[in-house]
Amino acid sequence: MQNWPKATLHVVTGKGGTGKTTIAAALAIALAKDGHRTMLMEVEGRQGIAQLFDTPPLPYEERKIAVAPGGGEVWALAVDTEDALLDYLEMFYKLRRAGSALSKMGAVDFATTIAPGLRDVLLTGKACEVVKRKEKKQENAYDYVILDAPPTGRITRFLNVNGEVSGLAKVGPIKSHADSVMSVIASEQTAIHLVTLLEEMPVQETLDGVTDLEVNGLPVGGIFVNMTRPPQLDATQRSMAIAGQLPKSEIENEISQSGLMATPQLIDALLTEASDHAERVDLEITEFERLTQRGLPIFVLPLLPSGIDLGGLYELAALMTASGIGEE
Amino acid sequence: MTLDIDAILTNPDKHIIVCTGSGGVGKTTTAAALGLRAAELGRNVCVLTIDPARRLAQAMGLTELDNTPRAVAGISNGSLSAMMLDMKRTFDEVVESHSDPERAEKILSNPFYQALSSSFAGTQEYMAMEKLGQLRAQSQWDLIIVDTPPSRNALDFLDAPARLGSFLDGRLIRIITAPARGAGRGIGRIAALGFGIFTNVLSKLLGAQVLADVGNFVADIDTTFGGFRERADATYALLKDSGTEFIVVAAPERDALREAAYFVERLNQDSMPLGGLILNRVQEVPETGLTQDQVLAAAQKLTAEGEGQLTSALLELHAQRMEIKERQKHLAMRFTAAHPNVSVQPIPALAQDVHDLAGLREIGEALANQGITW
Numbered sequence: 001m002q003n004w005p006k007a008t009l010h011v012v013t014g015k016g017g018t019g020k021t022t023i024a025a026a027l028a029i030a031l032a033k034d035g036h037r038t039m040l041m042e043v044e045g046r047q048g049i050a051q052l053f054d055t056p057p058l059p060y061e062e063r064k065i066a067v068a069p070g071g072g073e074v075w076a077l078a079v080d081t082e083d084a085l086l087d088y089l090e091m092f093y094k095l096r097r098a099g100s101a102l103s104k105m106g107a108v109d110f111a112t113t114i115a116p117g118l119r120d121v122l123l124t125g126k127a128c129e130v131v132k133r134k135e136k137k138q139e140n141a142y143d144y145v146i147l148d149a150p151p152t153g154r155i156t157r158f159l160n161v162n163g164e165v166s167g168l169a170k171v172g173p174i175k176s177h178a179d180s181v182m183s184v185i186a187s188e189q190t191a192i193h194l195v196t197l198l199e200e201m202p203v204q205e206t207l208d209g210v211t212d213l214e215v216n217g218l219p220v221g222g223i224f225v226n227m228t229r230p231p232q233l234d235a236t237q238r239s240m241a242i243a244g245q246l247p248k249s250e251i252e253n254e255i256s257q258s259g260l261m262a263t264p265q266l267i268d269a270l271l272t273e274a275s276d277h278a279e280r281v282d283l284e285i286t287e288f289e290r291l292t293q294r295g296l297p298i299f300v301l302p303l304l305p306s307g308i309d310l311g312g313l314y315e316l317a318a319l320m321t322a323s324g325i326g327e328e
Numbered sequence: 329m330t331l332d333i334d335a336i337l338t339n340p341d342k343h344i345i346v347c348t349g350s351g352g353v354g355k356t357t358t359a360a361a362l363g364l365r366a367a368e369l370g371r372n373v374c375v376l377t378i379d380p381a382r383r384l385a386q387a388m389g390l391t392e393l394d395n396t397p398r399a400v401a402g403i404s405n406g407s408l409s410a411m412m413l414d415m416k417r418t419f420d421e422v423v424e425s426h427s428d429p430e431r432a433e434k435i436l437s438n439p440f441y442q443a444l445s446s447s448f449a450g451t452q453e454y455m456a457m458e459k460l461g462q463l464r465a466q467s468q469w470d471l472i473i474v475d476t477p478p479s480r481n482a483l484d485f486l487d488a489p490a491r492l493g494s495f496l497d498g499r500l501i502r503i504i505t506a507p508a509r510g511a512g513r514g515i516g517r518i519a520a521l522g523f524g525i526f527t528n529v530l531s532k533l534l535g536a537q538v539l540a541d542v543g544n545f546v547a548d549i550d551t552t553f554g555g556f557r558e559r560a561d562a563t564y565a566l567l568k569d570s571g572t573e574f575i576v577v578a579a580p581e582r583d584a585l586r587e588a589a590y591f592v593e594r595l596n597q598d599s600m601p602l603g604g605l606i607l608n609r610v611q612e613v614p615e616t617g618l619t620q621d622q623v624l625a626a627a628q629k630l631t632a633e634g635e636g637q638l639t640s641a642l643l644e645l646h647a648q649r650m651e652i653k654e655r656q657k658h659l660a661m662r663f664t665a666a667h668p669n670v671s672v673q674p675i676p677a678l679a680q681d682v683h684d685l686a687g688l689r690e691i692g693e694a695l696a697n698q699g700i701t702w
Contacts, residue, residue: 015352016352017350017351017352017581018352051582051583089529095529098529099529106500107529107530110500110501110530111534113448113495115443116443116447116448116449118534151351153379173532174534201381201383232641232644232645237638237641247638250638250639251639251642254630254635254636254638255639257630257636258627258629258630258636258639258640259625259626260622260623260626263616263617265614265615266618269613269615269616269646270642270643270645270646272614273614273642273645273649274642274645276679277645279680280679303652305648305651305655306651306655307582308582
């Protein structure tokens with residue numbers, strides 16, 4: 001891929017309400033284009049992927065949920081802490097049966113509650129395990145793993161597992177597990193993308209998030225600007241609209257020419273909407289400029305007036321492809 | 329059914345308003361706007377925010393938000409104070425006020441306590457409730473408006489404190505941190521399953537030091553603090569009181585409305601007082617008597633004739649907005665069909681973010697405007 005040539009793990013974060021899961025899903029489709037296999041993972045138990053793809057709730061099991069143009073496949077997995085811990089116990093201690101007994105007693109809950117860092121290592125660890133299959137040339141490998149991650153406010157803590165477990169075990173298997181997770185996450189194998197809207201608060205949070213990630217040595221990928229409304233008016237028209245100087249009689253004539261009645265309600269509606277739209281577009285331009293100052297690749301995606309359904313995901317994926325995502 | 333927010337804000341029997349909903353729907357701004365409006369209707373209000381954007385704090389003229397209510401200047405009639413929750417500080421204060429200085433020092437320096445008070449799931453919710461209880465106990469305010477933490481789901485605000493409380497008071501934590509005591513008595517199932525493996529695996533996973541820290545914490549806190557669960561239950565009771573009103577905030581999006589529906593169902597189930605649903609950021613479209621198809625056809629006619637670029641753009645803009653409005657209304661109607669008794673107040677999308685009290689006042693007016701037709 002052109003922008004992040006070595007990234008296999010694509011982590012997607014964003015402020016609540018910005019469409020983080022939607023972007024992760026569209027990215028999984030875009031990257032699966034032309035015969036690739038991608039894995040879309042979620043870790044917060046929200047079942048957001050199932051809702052988006054309109055499938056029954058995902059179990060802790062890799063499932064094919066969509067195909068991509070050119071014979072690609074999108075797989076999905078909802079990672080559950082409890083199962084991830086059992087996997088871990090099995091892998092390092094051959095303790096699956098004892099693990100199941102422990103989990104029935106609530107011990108898994110207990111352990112992840114008294115040590116929240118443990119949960120994050122297990123979740124990110126699962127993502128890294130899937131990523132590493134490719135290197136190991138395993139049959140169940142994926143070309144790209146897309147992680148629908150926790151929101152911007154929690155992302156650095158979530159990914160920076162080394163810092164999180166340092167209070168736990170200074171040596172031993174959890175520590176080495178965390179080290180191996182970090183060797184993937186803090187490398188060019190990973191790209192962390194932030195989803196935002198062109199509004200003041202989400203843009204500020206995105207900029208703060210980028211700084212936070214960079215300070216902690218985590219690789220920032222790109223910024224996905226979601227739900228933009230393409231400007232219908234050019235700059236001159238916008239300033240006229242805000243100043244209330246759009247040529248009213250000309251518009252009235254053209255309305256009549258278009259076959260509609262130039263009623264005062266219609267003309268007023270159009271002028272009010274024009275000024276509202278212009279104000280909004282100008283604000284978006286200001287916010288967009290603040291984003292560009294970070295020098296990161298920016299991908300702009302439109303608000304789909306009909307809302308997000310499966311078709312909408314493919315539409316967004318096609319736009320991502322058109323802007324160079326998935327190019328090799 | 330529309331929501332009569334002024335009737336709630338001016339009702340002298342209402343002392344707590346909880347604003348809840350999923351992240352990114354404008355909860356904090358709504359809480360601040362409700363606070364300002366209530367104050368200007370004569371109440372003495374304190375707004376407890378969890379994580380306000382800098383701009384919103386500035387809008388209320390606040391330079392510091394430091395776990396203490398600060399008075400907002402420029403309010404007529406009543407009064408308005410605002411504060412931001414500092415969960416660690418709130419927890420520290422609880423510890424300090426319930427133990428002698430020596431023991432408090434021991435607890436505060438315990439690594440497990442430090443993790444618990446700064447990064448635990450549920451601590452923010454627990455401390456928000458704790459702070460709410462404290463503010464309510466002071467007689468300075470007759471209305472407290474709480475903004476809820478940006479949890480993974482809105483129900484966490486109700487459940488997380490009790491969950492954390494039960495955990496800290498729980499059997500497991502005691503058995504694991506005091507193995508000798510636990511193993512000495514008949515601990516049934518756990519003993520049968522092999523208590524050895526249990527602690528063994530945990531100390532492998534977590535390290536022996538962590539378990540020791542947890543043990544010390546439990547021992548220190550036990551003698552002074554009383555039950556965590558009991559404390560959480562006490563504030564929960566406050567929320568069930570008839571002096572409390574819940575306001576659910578949502579945006580006309582599928583996910584936000586689904587969260588809102590979960591919350592409404594839960595409030596019903598627990599017989600908690602629900603004021604209504606505030607639907608932020610709705611697309612308003614002035615009524616012109618035309619359908620979307622008519623408007624689009626007109627725009628296309630102009631484009632085809634190669635004329636009227638401006639007018640055709642305006643018509644397309646109008647049609648786009650009609651489509652967005654239709655979709656939003658459809659989503660809102662589905663919510664109303666499932667919850668016919670919940671009053672819904674639509675709030676038009678603002679072109680700009682809120683920068684000052686005037687902006688908040690404007691939102692307050694929209695919140696109270698019974699004439700918004702949408």
